[in-house]
Amino acid sequence: MKKIFTILPLLFLLCACSAEQPKPPADAAQIAFDHEEFDFGHVAEGIELEHKFKIFNRGTQPLQIFKAYSTCGCTVPTLPKTLLQPGESTTLTVQLDTSMKQDQVTKTVDVSSDDPDKPLVILSLSMDVENRHKALAEHSKAKFLTDAKCINCHVLQGVGLFGEELYKSDCAMCHGDDAQGGVGPCLVRDYSDPELKKHIWQVTAYGSKRKITMPGFLADAGGPLAKEQVDSIVEYLSHLEQKK
Structure with a gap:
């Protein structure tokens, strides 16, 4: 009986020691970054920013990076090397355009790879953009909303939509979800008042006179919307006034 009580503590000690020992590295690729978040701090509107993330392969097998991408056209990642041998590294460069942005902004870049434990890593870039109404650069005209790099966020989401859905897709980002104003004025x-209704329709269709902050969304003005869609936006806004 004494032998049993003597052996039990020894077994417990052996188990505890083996549990504390680190597991040997898996025979696989292992992606790692020097950092996954970066804050630019306070920046001006209408400028190009750039930041670099370093990517490492800490594993024992080659690391295949499938893609580094952003859903926003203003955020462009460039990855010169997609296959990293064990111990190798590469630099991911991200360029970000602050045009038509203001206040706190966060953009992300998704990096996918064949790392079995971390197949997707989301990198984050944040900044505090100066209010563009205070310092709007000449090159930051409203046409940027329909340029190739901005069209996905500012235009394409509203294709085929009408009324409230169209407003929330193409207009709310500037005028607020409830149309009470934001970057753009309260609507x-x-x-x-028929004159006011006509004015709102004209500005929505053809843009503001100075074309600084409001582009023309009607197809005749180079925008993506049909006349019926512009009509539906104004009709939706008029119903908001009735609910007020």
């Missing part, structure tokens, strides 16, 4: 007004 909750008295639409019983």
